[in-house]
């Protein structure tokens with residue numbers, strides 16, 4: 001549509017409800033201001049065909065068992081604050097049962113089974129995830145608050161892809177580790193967070209099984225449902241009992257699992273604070289450990305970048321999944337000469353993001369995962385304002401019930417401010433500037449984290465020069481938040497160690513002889 005046509009089609013300024021005055025006054029470059037003229041009608045995904053049980057037990061030894069603790073806790077929908085179900089709280093005795101079941105399955109069947117047979121089970125899980133994709137996506141969005149278009153198009157397909165990918169490796173480990181023999185480690189204790197519940201379960205379970213290990217998985221307290229649906233899938237796929245066990249609960253359940261002497265390997269994704277605690281608890285034991293922790297990634301935009309694409313990449317980099325992403329591009333570093341134009345375009349773009357019902361197919365930014373997380377975001381945003389940075393928040397109406405935060409960014413922040421250093425884990429971006437590639441590099445690496453980074457420029461050589469020097473496990477060039485099971489993911493420094501995905505990810509689940 002031409003600019004003239006667009007302007008002619010616009011309703012009167014008063015009817016737009018947007019910011020037509022700002023658009024006219026700042027003058028330098030004509031801008032498209034649609035206001036509410038192109039609002040989408042609601043397009044809610046039907047959820048009535050999905051059955052969420054009123055109560056879920058623990059999945060141990062291939063059976064559903066009431067917790068020895070006798071306790072259950074509620075899991076709620078963060079968009080409505082209504083209860084979805086209640087879920088068993090596993091105590092140390094339950095964890096012990098699960099680890100014993102995993103050990104028995106490891107010794108009696110899984111480690112002895114022909115690798116090509118193991119692969120068949122893993123393929124079955126992958127196919128069942130595809131078959132139940134709609135149900136899984138809806139439950140993921142209801143339990144965690146993420147927009148359905150993300151759970152439908154990202155989380156669930158990627159979870160299936162991880163099982164497919166690792167099923168393919170199961171009988172080819174000799175080729176993954178040339179000239180060496182790969183042996184499984186035994187029982188893997190796996191603890192996952194609430195930001196990508198099904199996907200993180202897939203990241204953890206698929207490589208462990210492919211390498212011949214058995215698993216006890218602890219999902220996060222606020223998002224247990226998709227892991228429990230995955231347990232049903234595993235049951236239907238007729239995996240030998242005890243190969244995968246799912247124990248729901250809070251932090252103590254995770255601590256009991258990590259500390260259990262029957263666990264040979266611990267894989268943890270979550271906060272740096274808890275990661276450090278687990279590392280201390282494991283020090284001096286024979287257990288293997290991988291940690292995937294927090295981040296404060298630099299998304300670096302050079303003046304020669306395709307600016308409009310970069311703005312899309314900035315938006316996707318920070319507002320995807322409400323910013324509940326360990327590799328989110330939460331520190332935007334822009335070359336000083338394009339700072340103003342980027343900030344202006346960013347404001348326009350952020351103002352168009354639709355915030356609201358996660359089950360609406362048009363929603364861009366859903367609900368914040370929990371009240372606790374919302375409070376943490378608010379606290380850090382207040383700190384940003386108190387430290388003198390200028391705040392811009394999308395002028396959107398937020399639902400009255402539920403946990404919400406508008407897409408927000410700060411300009412004028414100092415490199416040492418809390419919002420430039422600490423992981424906010426919400427839809428909040430901090431914009432900083434640089435003048436030379438060296439300065440960009442120095443600022444990007446000036447963090448205790450090192451999980452990811454983004455570079456936007458039209459010079460391939462500049463991307464390689466920067467990527468070689470950035471202390472980040474994943475570096476994206478002219479894109480952001482792209483994931484693939486064949487591509488290893490993991491951090492440096494306080495973002496953790498070990499890799500998930502790819503051939504490198506397999507090595508976290510094997511002992512190599514020779």
Ligand code: NDP
Pocket residue numbers: 191192193194195218219220221222249250251252253254255256258269270271272274275277278292293294295325326373376423424425
């Ligand atoms: P946590 O690190 O506490 O949670 C991650 C997982 O570890 C959950 O399953 C949690 O259980 C479990 N856990 C909690 N305490 C222990 C323990 N002592 N031993 C073993 N396992 C434990 O993250 P939070 O959910 O509390 O989030 C806090 C902050 O962490 C966020 O604001 C964000 O900054 C960061 N975070 C980073 C993530 C990442 O991917 N890098 C993911 C999630 C959070 P439970 O859920 O029951 O507490």
